[in-house]
Each structure stands twice: as structure tokens, then as C-alpha cells.
Amino acid sequence: MNELIPLMVIVPLMAALIISAFSRFNTVTKIFAFVVAICLPIIPLASNYGLHYFGGYAPMLDNVTSVMYHPAITYSFTFLQQIFIAMIGLLTFLVVFIYLTKYKKISGPYLFLLFLGTAAVTAMLLTDDIFHMFVFFEILALAQVGIVAASSIDYSYEMALKYMILGSIGSPIMLLGIGFLLALTGSVNITDIVAAVHNGLVDATSPVFLTSLGLIFFGWLYASGLPPFHTIKSGIYSKAEPHGAALLQSFTVISMISIVLIMYRIYSALPIFEVLVVFFSILAMILGVSLALTQTDFRRMIGFLAVGELGFIGLGIGLGTQYAITAGLFQALNEIIITALLFIGFGAIVNATNEVDTRKLGGLLAYHPKVSLMLLIGGLAMAGVPPLSGFQSKLMLVQASLSCGFPEISILAIMVSIATFVVFVKTFYAMFLRPKPNDLELEGKSVPKSMIFAMGVLLIIIVLLGIFPDVVTSGISNFVGGIL
Amino acid sequence: MKLYDQIFDVVKQFRKLFSPGPVTNADVSGSITAEIFLIVSLVLSAILLRHVSVLLAGLVTLILAIVLISNIPLIPKFKIEQEDSLEKMLFYAVVTLSIIVVFMYWGGNLV
Amino acid sequence: MAQTQLAILFTSIALVVIGLYSAIFIDNIIKKIIGISFIEEGANLFIVAIGYKAGGVVPILMPGMDTSWFAANAAYPLPFGLVLTSIVIGASTLAVMLALVMVLYKRYGTLSTKVMLADTSKQEEYNE
């Protein structure tokens, strides 16, 4: 059943094109988008693991040097790709569902952008070809800009343009890094590059190889929103529509882990790689959380928290043992779900009050008890309170850094978790528990049912992953053992 | 007494951070938490230098702690540097890029 | 000759540096976008130069060519294919940026980055 592997990219891509072409027919397009969105999480779950060679060009064995060459663009599909693609598919389904029920007259281009982004991140996860990854990375950047610019929030165009200008520095620099690698190895297939590096065909200590790491690393910083790009990432989250922001952060997390896994496979022999990743992750954790503490716009606050949580993922990868990388990837999965829940929930509050300033809100618990309860559980999961899923991954990370001989990092991770908890409790108090200000109008506005449904689904996954983490971690651990 | 006055001045300076608009207790306490968190976490991450050299780690930690504490409140200065104007973001991006490339080309083998 | 490739390396580095300079120091947004697009051109030029072979032939197998001679003398075609994609991506990115600039010009009436893309709180003051 390996024919299903390319379909994971082709289905959302074709759906995007068809929807934007036929968006005049409102009802038909709605039904079509709904059906495609339901298919997205089902395809990866129904597919078998394996490799897919585009064009059918199987790997060739060079008889002289007895080295395998991969002439085709290769998609590799394992447990890690399956779980992440299924999760992103589920999230896309929920976001599309919220969008379809919220507006009577749908906009074709917006659905186009949502499906295009999903297709791009799926391809980035699956691909074993570094240039193919770069192409979809650029497509993803365009889709993200479109999602931000399409929102009706003030100053969204400005933020989109800022993101794009920074992106047109970040992406060519990454392309330059890929060019350096191509010059050294003569191939863009990652398996071939890794083989060349490990067989000693490339001098791992040569300055050119190190510079290619630096350039690709800078592109990775832009893709994942670690410092110095943390302000723009939190900015675009706060300027997108809430359901769009929920999808945007998952795009960020997926592009972060797909690029960092590629870098890990190529550069893991260099000790400087792990130092760089850990340094920027710690910086992201400190800056993200300390800036989140001082925000008054709660969408911006969640944006900074999301950036701070990314530091945990980088920390897991940077420590470099099997247990640590498993913890980092598990944290990535949890963060996708939890941050999506928070964005959708706070978006529901914006929907019901038209206010984003925490100083002007209050007393919402009595008006929206369901939303506030689910938001409370989501926030506790993000801060790492047992028995929710965030606790499991953070516990694994702390144990991993202790066993690597870095107790400082464990203390730092725990402190960041506590500060996250403080941010959340402060906001929850200001928005839900404090007496209602007199000039706040709450009558006659309700939260859409679809948002509550989406939050409920995500909440069930959070609780299930918190109670049974082994379902995911054992599979991820096998995958990590394969690339070490 | 100067340090004492400075610490108690911090709360007054936070008022400017949230202007225009009212300042609530939760915001001020959040800012104070951020201040303490920033100092402690930076000092804590300086201890990581002990894997390079223990003496260096001790010196850097001490100097960093003194500099940070004598410069409170840090959060207003910090926030001005990280506002979302394009110029500041581009400046920090380009500076980071040049530091990474120069460091990798000439010093990538030192670690 | 390797001289050409070295010279191209310097040219592409010069283009990248021009782009980075314009990103920081040029205030006019259209000129800034023009400058940043030079980074992309520098990267493209570098990648094309990887495939170049001094004294080689264009990597198209014509009828009547000896295959082993062709394999030894043709330029490496993989980077060329990559650059094709990259050029198109660069042009589309530029088009989207210019479209956003046109929309924002109507709101602000100036092309200065300091006004148009300042901090959000300052923009609120400007609009009031």
C-alpha cells in the first residue's frame, strides 16, 4: 500500500487547487473541503510504512565503490511521520471545520492557503531530499504569509510584510548552505550526504562544511522562530485569526523538527552542532517566557509562550542521546496539540468579547464555563502538571538532561515550567476569576459550538497521551534508534 | 542605601511599561517575576560554562550577577530591544547571521 | 579554469553582502526589497557555479555524441535544475512583497520603513 505515501501530499495540494478554482459554488465547495479534511488524518493511519521513489527510480549500487546512490526524490514513511502527519491532518480538519461553520460565504483563497500549508509541512516531514524540503519550506512561508494577511485583525498586513522580508533573508541563506553541501558531496539526497560524511569522503572539520552548518542553522532559526526571530513569530501568531494561528504554530513546530532531524543526521559528528542548538534553545526559553510575563495582549502572550516551549524541543535534540531526542520529539507532538487548544480557546474568548487586553476583561467564568475549564486544563498541560501530556514529556526531558550530566539545564527547564505556570495563572485570574469590569459588554454573544467541539477533541488527546505516553514514545524511540 | 532605593524604584518604573492604560496588581507582579526569572536563569545558564573551565564559570557567574542586579529594572530595557519594528528585527537577524558564520568558519573546530 | 569559479564565488558573496547591507541601512521599502532580492541572486549564482566545468559542454546529449566522452566532459546538471525552481520562487516572493507594499502605501502615504513597519504601538499613535 505504498501508493498511499505520495497521496498524503497530493490530496491536500489538489484539494487546494480545486477549491480555489471552483469557490464560486459555495455549498459544493464546502462539502468537498469537509470530505478532504476528513480524509487527511485517515490516509497516514491507513498507509503502511515504507519508502516511495518518485518516478520509480530505485537506488543504484555503484559496483566500483560499493556505495548506494538514490537518483529519485525519496519519501520515507515511518512511525514518526505517521503520528505527526495524522496529528497535523486532525488539526487541519478541526480548523477547516471551525472555518466552514463560522462563515456562511466561504473564501476559496483562504481554504487554499490552509490546505497548501498542510501539504507543504507533510512533504517536509516525508522527504529525504534536502532541496525538495527547501522548496516546500518556501511554499510554506508563502502560505503562512497568506494566512496572516487574510485575517481581519488590525495591522496584519504590516506583520505579514515584516515576516516576508525577514524570510527573504532567511531562506536564501539556507539555500546557500544547501549549495555548500551540494558542492562538497555532489548530491542532494540526505542518505547519500550522510553516507559521504560518515565514509570520510567529506572532511568533517573543513571550514566549508562548518560554514554550511552555520548557514542552514540560520535558516532553521528563521523556520522555527527561535531568537532572533522570536518577536516576529509571536507577532504573526497574534495577527492571524485564532484558528489560523492554531494551524500556524503547528506548521512552525513541524518545520522545526523536520529540519533539525535532517541537520542532526548530517552534522551529529560535530560537537559544535549540539552546542549551537542548546545555546539557542536556552535563549528561546528565557526570552520567550520572560516576555510572555509582561504582555497584556493575551494572544501575544500565548505566542511568546509557544516560542518558549519550542526551546524544550531544541533542548531534547541538542542533548543528543536517544532518550533525550525521544523526549524532544514527544514534546513537539504535545506542543502542537496544547498550543492549538490554547489558541482556539482564547480565540473563542475574542469572538465572544471583541477584546484582547487582559486589563479590560474579567468575570468570564460565569459566562463561558466550558471554555474556561478547558482552557485551564490546557494551560496546566502546557506548564507540565501531572497527569497531563506536557508533564510526561517535560519529565523525560529533565531526566534526560540529568543523565547527560547537565543538572543546570534540568533546573532551568523546571524554572521555565514554573514561570509558564505563573503566566497562565496570572492570565486566567485576570480574565476569568476577577470581578467583571463595568464597561465590559457580554450579553448576547456566544462561543461557536464548533470551537468547543474542537477543544474537546484536543483535550481528550491531551489526557490520553498523559495517561498512556508509551503508545507514542516507544515508537518514536525506535525511530530515533534508527537514525543514531 | 542606593541599591535599596533602586529596588524599590522598580515598581514605579513598571508603571511606564504598561502606559497607556491602567496598571493592575497582576501585571506588576508578573513583571517582577519576569525580572527575577531573567536574572536567575541567565546566571544559571552561565554556570554551564563549567564544562569549559571551572574558573571561567565562577568569574563569569559572579560578574554577570553583579552587573544584572546593579542594572535593575531590566525588563523595560529588554522590552524596548525586542519590540516588533522591522529595523530592530532585521538588525538582530543580520548580527546573529554574521556572528554564526564568522564563528563557524574560524572557530568551529575549537569546541 | 578554476579562476572563473573563484571569481563567481566572490561575486555571489558580494551580492549577499549588498543584500544584507541594504536590509539594515536602506530606509525606502522598495529599495530594501530590491536589495534583499540580490541575496537570492547571489545564492543562485553560487549554485550554478558548482555545476560548471571549465572547457566542458552543455549537459544535453545530442545524437552522434560518444556517451563516455559526454560523461567526462558535460557540466553537472543537478544544480541547474535546482536553480530553475529557486528563480521562480524568488520572483513570486518579490511579487507578493510588492503587492503588500502597494496596499500599505495607501494607508500610510509614505515608503519609509520607519513609519510603515514600526512597532505596533507606535503605528496606533500614528493612525490617531
Next chain:
Amino acid sequence: MLDFVLMVIIVVSAILALIQKDLLKAAILTGFSGGALAVLFQILLAPDVALTQAIVGAAIVPVFIALAVKKTQREDS
């Protein structure tokens, strides 16, 4: 020899485009730079890339910039 001349043209016209006060001139100089790059690609044995770059770099990009300048303002103030 032609390749070195072209490289000089690329860099110089890029610098000149950035110091113009008139944005339309900057657009035309960008086209110069893109066209010279296309010829350089031809010399570097990549005729397919040269064709694309000639269309995109020498025609489409300057036209886009000129359109943007026409819709906004011409002089750099």
C-alpha cells in the same frame, strides 16, 4: 574574459540600483543586473537556467517593481 566583465556589471549595477534617488531608474538597473546574470548563466553552461533568468530577471522583476513604483511614489524621500 567576458565572464569577468559580466560579473563587474552585475555587482556595479546592483550597487547603482541601491543609490538611485529615482526608483524607476533603480528598477531598470535591477533589470540590467538580472540580464547580465542571465548571460553569465549561459557562459556557465546552463542554457535552461539562462532562459528562465532572462525572462524573470530582465523582464518580469523590473516590470513588477516599475508597477509598484507607479502605484506608489517615484522619488525616494
